[in-house]
Amino acid sequence: MPELPEVETVRRGLAPVLVGRPLLRVEARRPDLRFPLPEHFAARLKGRAFERLDRRAKYLIGHLEGGDALIMHLGMTGRFTIAAREGAETLGQYVYGQSADPRHDHVVFHFPDDVAVVYNDARRFGFMVMTPARDLDDHPLMRALGPEPLSEALTADYLSERAAGRKVNLKALLMDQRVVAGLGNIYVSEALHRAHLSPDRSAGSLATRGGAARSARLVQTIKDVLEDAIAAGGSTLRDYRHTDGSRGGFQEKFFVYDRDGERCRQPGCRGIVQRTVHQGRATFFCPVCQR
């Protein structure tokens, strides 16, 4: 479900409620998500507050008073929903939403004024792990991550360098979180389309003749599509929701994703969007304007 724009949208929605307020109580309604929850999870969090809520790649990172970091991943179907008890004084202050099927409400953070943050995850591919904040950069989940695509660290030169000699196709290159962090199935298809590059093209061709220009184009479209998607509040295909339960808007603006058989939206292009499979995942592209 959630790629960088969705996780960033959740972060922005969650931060005003999650940060700077004491956790009155934490409910872990089951011992594990994808991985076991941290040891003594509820007890360790009780009474403490998050000082900051960051995002790295597709991870949310809550920095707790006392120097611990809670790394949270939404997997495919994870949802954070802000909920306020009916009649609570905060009703006008925070948007609140209904979670999905309450059977999958696995973790609940309770804050003052009857406000709660509920983590719901039907497939339980999401997880929460805790680590000392000072070790965060060396954490196995963080250590190998490539640069944030919206930072200055992602440049055409960097991408060409990482692509040089690689035999995989461009789809696989961009899906690799060690190369660029935060892209997933949707935004790889969309960025490649905007750059007029075929997902089947070899990654190495970003480093051979003409590669510099292709790499520059691709870096620009990656940044553009992510910024556009964040501005639209992410993409909702099925499960993804904002912290108030509302849907994202960027799925209306897909050029290729989930549009197989329909006309390519590139102005002037008469191609028909095709669906193929790369590395076991659906890829959407226009065979006419992507080369």
Added chain:
DNA sequence: ACTGTACCCTGTAGGC
């Protein structure tokens, strides 16, 4: 080192 595949778990859509 690199690459492709299987797998974790649940819900849903589509074919029969």
Added chain:
DNA sequence: TGCCTACAGGGTACAG
């Protein structure tokens, strides 16, 4: 209607 299969936006482990 019910059953079965394929598939879904994530990442990791492992075999070759």
